[in-house]
Amino acid sequence: MGFPVSLRVDDEDVPESAADEVFAWLREVDARFSPFKADSEVCRLDRGEIARGDVSADLDEVLGLCEEYRAATGGAFDVRLPGRGLDPCAVVKGWSVQRAAELLKAAGARRFVLNAGGDVVASGGPWRVGVRHPEHADKVCTVLELTDAAVATSARYERGDHILDARTGRPATGLLSLTVVASSLTIADTTATAAFAMGADGIAWASARPGCEVFAVDAERRVLRTEGFPVAGAAPGAAA
Structure with a gap:
């Protein structure tokens, strides 16, 4: 899927096979849902080789989420762009990593951090997670404290616009x-990707989503965050 994945498990009685299962699942997701692999289910659907009603239950769930967020953003977020093939990666990443976290919990893990390209699922805790500064790779702009929660950032600094x-x-x-x-x-x-697609209006939209707390830096370099965003304070070396 084009991003590094790291896993830390602090429970002593969780077998190593649980980690193997996590990475096997993520490799399976990459093979099945990549828009860059001609034999993936996503590409076969896009070419019309399989019908929308015949896709797997997993892809059906992902496509349902894609449509939910397309409608909620008034079309700003859409996995079908003119002139481009079907690309549900913006949904698949978080969905698949959350499923991987659930595999860990099913194996008995209670205290762990799963980091996929800077997006983090934290179980147990509290865990301190840094958010990279959008203009300085060696700095963080905030540090938060997570207990049984997840955090994701959408930005322009890694892959440009x-x-x-x-x-x-x-x-x-x-x-x-x-x-x-x-x-x-x-x-x-x-939510982070969909809100980013909306531009400045996405801050209020994401903040209004049930159960979501938001920290944003707009194009004018103003920092905005919701009251419940779990800021822990600055901590050197804590960047995720």
């Missing part, structure tokens, strides 16, 4: 970064 506002087909440039804390990474990651 890769998030598009589907209403215009142009890059979304109203924000430098937007971070969402929620009960699951499915919610946190998709």
Whole structure:
């Protein structure tokens, strides 16, 4: 899926096979849902080789989430852009990593951190997680404290202007970064990406989503956060 994944488990009685299962699942997701692999289920659906009603239950769930967020953002977030193939990666990442966390819990893990490209599922805790500064790679702009929660950030600093506002087909440039804390990474990651696609209006939209806390830096370098965002204070070396 194009991002590094790290896992820390503090429970002594969890077998190593639980970690193996996590990474096997993520490799399976990459094979099944990648828009860059011609034999993936996503590409086969996009080419019309399989019908929408015949997709797997997992892909059906992902596509349902894609439509939910498309409608909720008034079309700013859309996995089908003109001139491009079906690309549900913005939903698949958080969804698949949250499912991986559930595999760990089923294996008996209670205190762990699963970090997928900077998006984090934290179980037990509290855990301290840093949010990278949107303009300085060696700095954090905030540090939060997580207990049984997930956090995701959408920004322009890693991949440039890769998030598009589907209403215009142009890059979304109203924000430098937007971070969402929620009960699951499915919610946190998709909400962060969808809000970023909306531009500056996405801050209020994400803040109004049930169970979401938001920290954002807009294009004017103003910092905005919701009252319940779990800030822990600055901590050197805590960046995720």
